[in-house]
Each structure stands twice: as structure tokens, then as C-alpha cells.
Amino acid sequence: MSIEAGSKLQGKVTGITNFGAFVELPGGSTGLVHISEVADNYVKDINEHLTVGDEITVKVINVEKDGKIGLSIKKAKDNPNSGRRKSNNNPKVSRDRTETFEAKMNRFLKDSEDRLASLKKNTESKRGGRGAKKG
Numbered sequence: 001m002s003i004e005a006g007s008k009l010q011g012k013v014t015g016i017t018n019f020g021a022f023v024e025l026p027g028g029s030t031g032l033v034h035i036s037e038v039a040d041n042y043v044k045d046i047n048e049h050l051t052v053g054d055e056i057t058v059k060v061i062n063v064e065k066d067g068k069i070g071l072s073i074k075k076a077k078d079n080p081n082s083g084r085r086k087s088n089n090n091p092k093v094s095r096d097r098t099e100t101f102e103a104k105m106n107r108f109l110k111d112s113e114d115r116l117a118s119l120k121k122n123t124e125s126k127r128g129g130r131g132a133k134k135g
Contacts (some may be wrong), residue, residue, distance in 0.1 A: 003069060004028070004060065004063065004080065005062050005063055006007065006059070007060050008058070008059050009025050009026060009057070009058055009059075010057055011023035011025045011055070011071070012025070012054070012055055013025045013051065013054040014030065015052065016047060016051070016052060020035050020036050020037075020105055021046060023058055025058075025069070029069060030069070031060070031070065031071040032069070032071060033058060033073055034070070034072075037072035037076055038073050038074065040074050040110070050099050058072060058073055059072050059073075059075040059076040064082060093115070109115055
């Protein structure tokens with residue numbers, strides 16, 4: 001079977017490394033799904049998404065001259081691709097990410113202010129306390 005870039009195939013995960021997963025494709029060839037191509041969000045540990053023996057659908061990204069096959073799981077999904085190609089869907093995606101970012105930023109700012117206030121309180125009380133005792 002000829003494997004061409006852009007085609008979607010079924011494959012079986014045969015090995016997992018810290019940088020990706022090896023997938024056996026029809027015809028016995030093996031390709032690599034890089035860790036950045038596993039999911040739409042950041043993947044810290046690929047083992048949370050894949051295990052050896054999983055049957056998955058992949059899209060062929062590229063086929064190198066030396067026979068290396070680059071694969072993607074996230075590009076094999078229909079919904080994420082259509083959402084990224086249509087410009088009218090991008091504001092919705094970015095709005096969701098902005099809300100999440102803003103929530104994180106607000107929590108960070110609150111924690112920072114609390115820590116600064118606590119640090120300032122402890123520092124001022126030590127400075128004031130020493131001066132009062134000596135005088």
C-alpha cells in the first residue's frame with residue numbers, strides 16, 4: 001500500500017517514547033506521531049493520551065525520502081481542522097482561550113498581592129519593632 005501525505009489511515013500504537021509514539025500502518029510500515037501532534041492542547045505526558053496497542057486514526061503529514069513517515073492524530077480529527085480553516089470560528093476559539101487565560105491571570109494577581117501584603121507586613125513589623133525596643 002502506498003502511503004501519501006494527506007491520507008487518513010488506521011494504525012496501531014507499537015511504541016511510546018518521551019517525544020512521540022510509533023504507529024504501525026497498513027502494509028507494515030511504521031510512522032511517528034510527534035508529541036506535539038497528539039492533541040490540540042499541550043501534552044506533557046504522552047502516556048496520558050496513548051498506550052501501546054491502541055487503534056488510532058492518523059493523518060500522514062509527510063513522507064521523507066529516507067522512508068520516515070510523519071503522522072498527526074489531531075489533524076486526523078474532522079472538527080479541529082474545519083474550525084481552524086474557517087476564519088469565522090477563530091474568534092470563538094481565541095475567546096475561550098482568553099477567558100481561561102484571564103481567569104488564570106486573575107488568580108495569579110490575587111495570589112501575588114496576598115503574598116506581597118504578607119511579606120510587607122512581616123518586614124515592616126520587624127523594622128518597626130526593633131526601633132521601638134531600642135528607643
